Amino acid sequence: MQQIIRAIGLMSGTSMDGIDVALIETDGLAYVKPLNSAVLPYNEDFKKQIEQALADAQSVTNRQERPGCLNEVEQAITAWHIYAVAQLGEIADVIGFHGQTVLHRPDEGYTIQLGDGAALARESGMNVVFDMRANDMVHGGQGAPLVPIYHQALAAQLDEQTRKNGVGFINIGGISNATFVFEGQDPIALDCGPGNALLDQWVQSEANIAYDDGGLIADKGVAHDDVIERYVRLPFFDREGPKSLDRGDFTLEHVQGMALADGAATLAKLTAAAIAKSATDLDQMPKTLIVSGGGARNACIMRYLSEIMGDAVNVAASDTYGFSSDMMEAEAWAYLAVRSLKGLPLTFPSTTGCEKPVTGGVLAKAI
Numbered sequence: 001m002q003q004i005i006r007a008i009g010l011m012s013g014t015s016m017d018g019i020d021v022a023l024i025e026t027d028g029l030a031y032v033k034p035l036n037s038a039v040l041p042y043n044e045d046f047k048k049q050i051e052q053a054l055a056d057a058q059s060v061t062n063r064q065e066r067p068g069c070l071n072e073v074e075q076a077i078t079a080w081h082i083y084a085v086a087q088l089g090e091i092a093d094v095i096g097f098h099g100q101t102v103l104h105r106p107d108e109g110y111t112i113q114l115g116d117g118a119a120l121a122r123e124s125g126m127n128v129v130f131d132m133r134a135n136d137m138v139h140g141g142q143g144a145p146l147v148p149i150y151h152q153a154l155a156a157q158l159d160e161q162t163r164k165n166g167v168g169f170i171n172i173g174g175i176s177n178a179t180f181v182f183e184g185q186d187p188i189a190l191d192c193g194p195g196n197a198l199l200d201q202w203v204q205s206e207a208n209i210a211y212d213d214g215g216l217i218a219d220k221g222v223a224h225d226d227v228i229e230r231y232v233r234l235p236f237f238d239r240e241g242p243k244s245l246d247r248g249d250f251t252l253e254h255v256q257g258m259a260l261a262d263g264a265a266t267l268a269k270l271t272a273a274a275i276a277k278s279a280t281d282l283d284q285m286p287k288t289l290i291v292s293g294g295g296a297r298n299a300c301i302m303r304y305l306s307e308i309m310g311d312a313v314n315v316a317a318s319d320t321y322g323f324s325s326d327m328m329e330a331e332a333w334a335y336l337a338v339r340s341l342k343g344l345p346l347t348f349p350s351t352t353g354c355e356k357p358v359t360g361g362v363l364a365k366a367i
């Protein structure tokens with residue numbers, strides 16, 4: 001019997017809306033049991049500071065550099081995470097700490113997640129595994145997505161028929177990413193395209209609203225397929241996976257001038273079209289798509305996705321299967337920390353393009 005470890009995962013994703021915290025127990029293999037979770041939303045002031053950090057990070061040429069406000073924001077991010085762990089109020093053997101991505105340049109071989117793992121270990125009194133993307137890049141990988149091996153562990157909990165027919169896990173966060181799990185194979189993964197980030201920016205700039213709750217704005221609009229075509233012509237979509245994106249890789253340029261609802265509908269349909277496109281190179285189309293992340297709550301994105309995938313594919317939010325849509329990434333970071341402690345691979349040639357399965361992460365021990 002493999003050793004069962006209690007692990008906390010901390011995820012603050014590209015939507016920059018706050019920190020998801022999850023406690024699980026796992027053997028780092030097929031056994032996973034979520035135990036508790038919490039959310040710590042960032043306030044408006046801090047979101048603005050992170051946006052400034054994203055802008056200041058643009059000048060970085062080496063991942064150790066911290067120009068502009070980056071040092072200050074990194075300390076603040078660490079403080080928010082220390083508070084998030086305290087809020088959860090649980091003791092674990094290890095914490096998996098993602099940090100805040102401020103720059104992701106896979107073609108140049110670096111990615112930066114702000115967050116001081118040693119400080120978190122010191123203040124929480126728990127061991128922390130952080131910086132889990134870097135070693136993948138050292139081995140030729142994209143450094144993202146890392147959640148696929150966790151998706152594979154979840155897939156093992158599904159019934160035999162569902163597993164046999166292949167399962168896609170779709171995470172619609174700021175950027176969307178997909179993992180396709182077929183029995184007996186390593187998971188196949190890639191970033192798909194914009195998730196909610198463009199839609200958030202759109203409703204923010206046009207209506208001063210943080211996000212399109214339920215997809216109600218998009219639902220009132222008409223999607224412009226010619227605009228979607230313009231996005232889909234970008235070179236990213238021609239490349240085969242594995243591939244990954246930076247939050248800044250897509251902009252609102254093609255929807256500028258549209259009416260609020262039409263722009264929202266167009267961006268919702270673009271999100272769905274990009275996800276559907278990510279499955280086109282597969283040898284076999286999975287019969288089930290399990291959707292997580294905030295985008296699973298956008299009924300318009302979900303409807304477009306079901307329509308584009310057609311009747312042969314069952315598209316449903318992950319909660320339908322008993323997997324938490326909101327906590328899946330935080331749980332994944334807990335799971336990855338355990339795999340890191342055990343020296344197990346986090347990434348595979350089929351998930352990030354690394355040359356061989358590789359482990360990763362840096363361990364900061366609690367003193």
Ligand SMILES: Nc1ncnc2c1ncn2[C@@H]1O[C@H](COP(=O)(O)OP(=O)(O)OP(=O)(O)O)[C@@H](O)[C@H]1O
Binds near residue numbers: 196200294297
């Ligand atoms: N009720 C809702 N209706 C519609 N959209 C929602 C709802 N709740 C959240 N969202 C969308 O989900 C986004 C947050 O998603 P999530 O927390 O999965 O992203 P993330 O983890 O930050 O990003 P990533 O996975 O790219 O790192 C919000 O910015 C918003 O656009």
Ligand SMILES: CC(=O)N[C@H]1[C@@H]2OC[C@@H](O2)[C@@H](O)[C@@H]1O[C@H](C)C(=O)O
Binds near residue numbers: 014104146173329
């Ligand atoms: C560099 C980075 O932070 N990438 C994120 C981002 O958000 C979604 C997508 O782009 C994915 O590749 C990744 O996060 C998920 C959790 C991952 O690594 O699996």
